[in-house]
Amino acid sequence: MRIAMVSEHASPLATPGGPDAGGQNVYVAHLTEELTRRGHDITVYTRRDSPEVPHRVELPGGAVVEHVPAGPPEPLPKDELFPSMPAFGTYLARAWDEEPPDVAHAHFWMSGMAAQLGAYAHGIPVVQTFHALGTVKRRHQGKRDTSPYERVGVERRIGRSCGRVLATCTDEVYELADLGVPPRQVSVVPCGVEVDHFHPGADTGDAPTRTQRRRLLACGRLVPRKGYEQAIRALTRIPDAELLVAGGPVPALLETDPEAERLLGLADRLGVGDRVRLLGAVAPSDMPGLTRSADLVLCTPAYEPFGIVPLEAMACGVPVIATDVGGHRDTVADGVTGRLVPPGNPHALAEAARELLDSEGLRLRYGAAGRDRVLARFTWRRVADGAEQVYRRVAVGHAVPSEVA
Structure with a gap:
């Protein structure tokens, strides 16, 4: 045609x-x-x-x-x-x-x-x-x-x-x-999602170096509707974790970005500024490794027409915690590949994150189920x-x- x-x-x-x-x-x-x-x-x-x-x-x-x-x-x-x-x-x-x-x-x-x-x-x-x-x-x-x-x-x-x-x-x-x-x-x-690009064996060598903290990752455009504020607020209730946010302008321009300034200011006021890192734009070739380096991927928008980030995480075998909105309801199988939580509720987000971070076995089961679900439905x-x-x-x-x- x-x-x-x-x-x-x-x-x-x-x-x-x-x-x-x-x-x-x-x-x-x-x-x-x-x-x-x-x-x-x-x-x-x-x-x-x-x-x-x-x-x-x-x-x-x-x-x-x-x-x-x-x-x-x-x-x-x-x-x-x-x-x-x-x-x-x-x-x-x-x-x-x-x-x-x-x-x-x-x-x-x-x-x-x-x-x-x-x-x-x-x-x-x-x-x-x-x-x-x-x-x-x-x-x-x-x-x-x-x-x-x-x-x-x-x-x-x-x-x-x-x-x-x-x-x-x-x-x-x-x-x-x-x-x-x-x-x-x-x-x-x-x-x-491109399943040969996003996969559980992705090389994490170029991802930011891990510390003793657990790693939470959020990805997408650096705009208010993506709900990164909720992830930062949830971090106050997850003491042993760091939050990385990938997206927005190139790193050199982050300091001039209004949303980046707002989020970093909020993190400082809440006392978690040392555990929040904005990465700016990440090359597509580096995204699978970055995703794979995380313990959990957080998808926190107030609304989401579809949302590709949950699929990328699931394709990498990483559990997802996503807001119970829009396309997330089709992609994330609640209690199977991750968790769905109410939008705008950082307490529920933190509770779900703590439960998964405390159970490696549960994370592994969710990750494997996520990869299977992507291969069956979302290639x-x-x-x-x-x-x-x-x-x-x-x-x-x-x-x-x-x-x-």
Whole structure:
């Protein structure tokens, strides 16, 4: 099949861990890689954010990243890209005049706008993955939500008019139903993890040197919603442990990062500053060893549309303690591969951590079960199987929608 991946702000060329570079980048990169390996012809369309980048970049497997001129050629927060989506969609419409894809897979709501604008005149079916929904973000962030006002309405229209919604977790199906998108319009295909990269035998030689303390690890973008504050508060009740946080800017820029400053200040006020270490951006090649060096991986966001970090930990055979939200409910088997705890409850987090740290046997059982669960359900091969089924379904039964977003 000829497949167009539309990912307006999340390029597969970006290094995860930046302000707007995370799980979506990983998802697009690995799904593209796996589908290309199967012989599909894939172009990933992402916004040009620098005048220096080439128009087209070929990925190692043969897929192509095409940089779309939409808005100024400079980095912008994703929430400021909304006015540029008509130009993005117009570009796609022109590009698809000559070589229309069999299906377009849009990632994030603004990509859905652009993809439907580009696909409408050509009768190209659009599969939509939201990766995060505006209703959830608005509920948890309130006035701190910087999303455009139009977001929820656009998501509702996209969900109703696209060929099919590809949700990443069961929780999203219920959220979409509240938006008026019927469950029969939705397929659940989770995210995946690279099991040959993240594995129990990963070399820990480049990880920070261990002390006599137990090691807790948290990973992801350095933003408030990831809940690292809860992990720091929990640390006050886990006296023999250290907390490492991987993600954010490169280490040299951590001292200028507002969230890093806030977290380190909190740690000092709580008396655990000597046991909290922010690592900043960690090279993807070093993440398996860092993960494997930990006794436990903590995933503490107040909400999480999916969350790849629990899968990476489980693939390495490391137990996970995660908040009982969103995609965590699909990935972490409570009492089997780790523990689910209420969000915003550092006491419950600390209690679960102490119980696991006190029992090596339990940690080993959870770690082995986690690896088995990932191999059975969350490889990129399984993800590509699900995506292919959806693509073929919409390509065969596609009808041009009566409205576009």
